[in-house]
Amino acid sequence: QVQLVESGGGLVQTGGSLRLSCAASGITISLRIMGWYRQTPGQQRELVAAVAPGGTTYYANSVKGRFTISRDNARNTVWLQMNSLKPEDTAVYYCNSKGGPVYDWGKGTLVTVSS
Helix, strand or coil: CEEEEEEEEEEEEEECCEEEEEEEEECCCHHHEEEEEEEECCCCCCEEEEEEECCEECCCCCCCCCEEEECCCCCEEEEEECCCCCCCCCCEEEEEEEEECEEEEECCCCEEECC
């Protein structure tokens, strides 16, 4: 059974930093595209950052230069380092794993950036 467990969310002031973690079990993250999505009430879930098995990364334009996705294959863990946070980064952040046509999701962690 696949489990993705996020942690590291919380309340931070504008300009601050947070580091989200996603601990995976039941899958081998090195074989999957791992990503972080976020969602605010009434909005669609949007892709924030992703890392492919070969190490190629993707970032949404809104977070380029501020967020960094990384993974530790030995620990089966993915991180999202978020710097220079803005109020518009406030959202529930979800860890995602894509293997072929299969998507797996964590339950999310709330990030709140106060102005």
